[in-house]
Amino acid sequence: MQISELGEFGLISHLTKGLQPQNASTVLGVGDDCAVLSYPDKHVLVTSDMLMEGIHFDLVYTPLQHLGYKAAQVNFSDIYAMNGTPRQLVVSIAVGSRLQVEHLDDFYAGLRLACERHGVDIVGGDTCSSLTGLAISLTCIGEAAPEDIVRRSGAQVNDLVCVSGNLGAAYMGLQLMEREKQVFESRPATDIEAAQPDFSGHEYLLERLLKPEARRDIVQRLREAGIRPTAMMDVSDGLSSELLHICQSSKCGCRIYEERIPLDYQTAVCAEEFNMNVTTCALNGGEDYELLFTVPLTAHEKVSAIEDVRVIGAITKPETGAILVTRDGNEFPLRAQGFKAF
């Protein structure tokens, strides 16, 4: 169905049909000039992300359902990175004429699934057309008790630097997708068989790229363990870039150890296949949406016991800078070489 058959208001009501607010803080959702929220006892967290076709995603290999799921998760991840809980999502989307109502249904199905899993209400947004590609802008609103909020600026000398999950997998997933896209585009038009991409053995890497999961579980485990991180952020641009942000905001340095950086087996195998240095992929790859945080040295035992968290180094005085200690004992300053927005 063409979007123009429904019109703007018909489309909005079609896409948001059956949405039932789940959170007490959602007073009024879609359908008026504004959404109305209530946060009498908590601080309100607000984050926003814009995703542009051709820059942040390629519709050739990104199913719209996955795109919706990921767009939502990326925003939730920013709320968790403040040690908060996401509650509401505002969805703005500009759509080129290639896309039909069914495409937007897929996108919303992904959004809705992510929101369901994280207990988030879609409360409003804007829907319009685009002369060119698809543009998506999401704003997520969350909550945290004032004393729970963790900024980037609280890291102290001797704090431990920790990271959840593993790094570099999404980046290797992207390399695989780009390779298969080139194969696809250079195939003879008659050769349907050759157009089927072969990703066997790499499923985990693709899932990390296309369907990341914001780490609510890590925030919960830290709380259960009685640990409040001193600084925290999520790894979207790459570990190096994020470490430098924490060092800059907290006015400190850090030493992290190459051998401690968590890697998945598939990431290592795939990096070798592409003749890439796997540490470089983990440091600069980005889009991991893992949590990077610092905890006091006294929490060492507790934090080491948390599943899927790894201590990778420590915070140092600012004058020592941000340093990577390699497997062979050499030291290199970390540099931000992650995702370039421009």
Place this chain on the structure above:
Amino acid sequence: MQISELGEFGLISHLTKGLQPQNASTVLGVGDDCAVLSYPDKHVLVTSDMLMEGIHFDLVYTPLQHLGYKAAQVNFSDIYAMNGTPRQLVVSIAVGSRLQVEHLDDFYAGLRLACERHGVDIVGGDTCSSLTGLAISLTCIGEAAPEDIVRRSGAQVNDLVCVSGNLGAAYMGLQLMEREKQVFESRPATDIEAAQPDFSGHEYLLERLLKPEARRDIVQRLREAGIRPTAMMDVSDGLSSELLHICQSSKCGCRIYEERIPLDYQTAVCAEEFNMNVTTCALNGGEDYELLFTVPLTAHEKVSAIEDVRVIGAITKPETGAILVTRDGNEFPLRAQGFKAF
């Protein structure tokens, strides 16, 4: 200066330099994963708008400073339309390679001016590149006491229908701009003189298009007069479309009178010049950013005394529909023919 010389983080810190939060509700602004806000005693209002180059604006005749100013005002207008006060703005912008840092400085100068005038803090956002045109997504956060919030759904039979300012001027401004753009594009390349647009006598119409002002003053005057509207929204798509929204949400009809629709003299003159029906322009033009609201019949005297507010009709039972009574006494059902997003 090329944006790539600064990079994403350099650009953000350049654009947001010197921003000082003015509102007690702004706990933390730009620079972390999220902004942090505090609204212990008020409801939180959230609205979002997306503006796409070629759809919502044409950089040929829209100076970037005006675009920033207008983009902010459009969002403030949605907060006022709930009888609230805007407090924070989140700015996401995707930029094509044609634009340089100085262009974004202009855009931000407009944003900042609008924010200053309305006491709003810029607290965050996202900045990235676009393969094609400029895309802007703003989210505005505001506040209102729970008992002050005015929805679209509260209009009652016999309520008076009121509108602020005058209607159709921005639409006529757009017609003028489109005409001058065609003149400009069809001129001989050597003929510089002919390329100078002539807008004399039409300055007000252009200002209404390029530099609208959200009607905080009307919200304040209503409050001072002790009037709480029963329903309210802002006129962005056109009077007809907005009246139909109020009728649908409030489950009522309305009768409005052509002779009561407020018009500026320049709008009428320009409509004649373009051989257009001025009432049609006022009903369907859009982008007026005036407030449309209903008040109880008992407030007739008080509301009539408010400067720049006009009573244009009354709310009726749903079965009579939404009706325009023309100057010659004929009746026509109102139809939504405003801005088409698709």
